[in-house]
Amino acid sequence: MDKEQNEKVLDEFELHLEKMIKELQECQHKKNLNSCSPCELFFECQLRKDYVDAVYNSMSKGQTGGFEF
Numbered sequence: 001m002d003k004e005q006n007e008k009v010l011d012e013f014e015l016h017l018e019k020m021i022k023e024l025q026e027c028q029h030k031k032n033l034n035s036c037s038p039c040e041l042f043f044e045c046q047l048r049k050d051y052v053d054a055v056y057n058s059m060s061k062g063q064t065g066g067f068e069f
Helices: 003-030 047-060
Strands: none
Touching: 003 047
């Protein structure tokens, strides 16, 4: 993959993360919450799971295995 293609891929992961952050914040705002922790759907929430995946993918840039924080 050349540098231009690599930058495009990086941008796609970051754009998806920004979208997920907005969606998560909108949900929190609708429920008058400052975080997901007090929400009764904390463990079952698909939006939160998708957000966590987006964070991971933005950090790993889509690579699997061997990722360290």
